Amino acid sequence: MQVTESGADLLALLRELDDPQWLEWPTSYDRSAVAARFGELVARLEGDFGVPCVAEQDTQDSSEYGRATVPAEATVCGTRIVVCVSKFGSLALVCAENPGAYLGTQDAQEEGELDDADLASVERALVELGFTVVPEELVESDYDGPSRAHLYGQRPTWWDRFFGTF
Template identity: 35%
Template sequence: MLTGEAMWRLLREADEPGNPEIPHDYDHDETRRRFLALAERLSADFGHPTENDLWAKDATLHARLNIPVEATRGGEQIYVAVSNFASLAIAGPGNPGVYDSEERDVRFEAEDRRLVGTALADLGYRLVDEPEIWQRYDGANEDILPAWTWFGRYFDYL
């Protein structure tokens, strides 16, 4: 998982001025193919179908999936969301914004975390630290996206 300086460098590099929804080189079909491959992989790894939300429109988020509680070792659903930008992904127990890093690390059972992280890495996603990106957005599109967070910049609806 990317954290700290490396994560912030990546988030700022992917932040194209004037283009809040999709990057200039966005390929919807390829992005969707890769997300469906992720859903298939995690369904196999967890032995249970994922619940997929593929209908993100007017969003920086491409899609999200949930691994149901009955398939996890930690006793809580796991979410995985992927952005339209830079192969960015976030993952954790429950829902985004629920836990700080410390509590997330306790609640995101080690084997569940390993399975999710390995699947994301194998498919070329770059996992970023979700609790860290709830900071106020101060990037290249600040005039278009006032009062946003970095989470909103890459993983939310416009």
């Protein structure tokens, strides 16, 4: 399954969501609505993979809302799948093992650590629940927005902006 938006469209969306006055969450943030959608995601992943998934949510001092993890034993390749959900614009990221463990899902697939059907199942669930899937390769690219002074590190990335801690 292909993510429906192009890299240019996704980058434009990230720029649109970027407001230096609202670093941890957007002005329109509805914690209850995000919690409900996240709960639906966890339930959907548990149903699709047939196992309980670990869910971490309500991450403090972070623009990431939470993570849902499909255990390694439930995947074809034996590598866990981690889904990170941002507090911004229903952004979601799919990773093999952990964010940053691979250069992205394509790299994990090429190394035999992420099955096409498993990835398609996770992406389908996200899209059907109204999330926007952002490739790890994009969020690991250099951040050049107006919140730069507020982000840690010598080389801030879009990950730092929409999934990182403050």
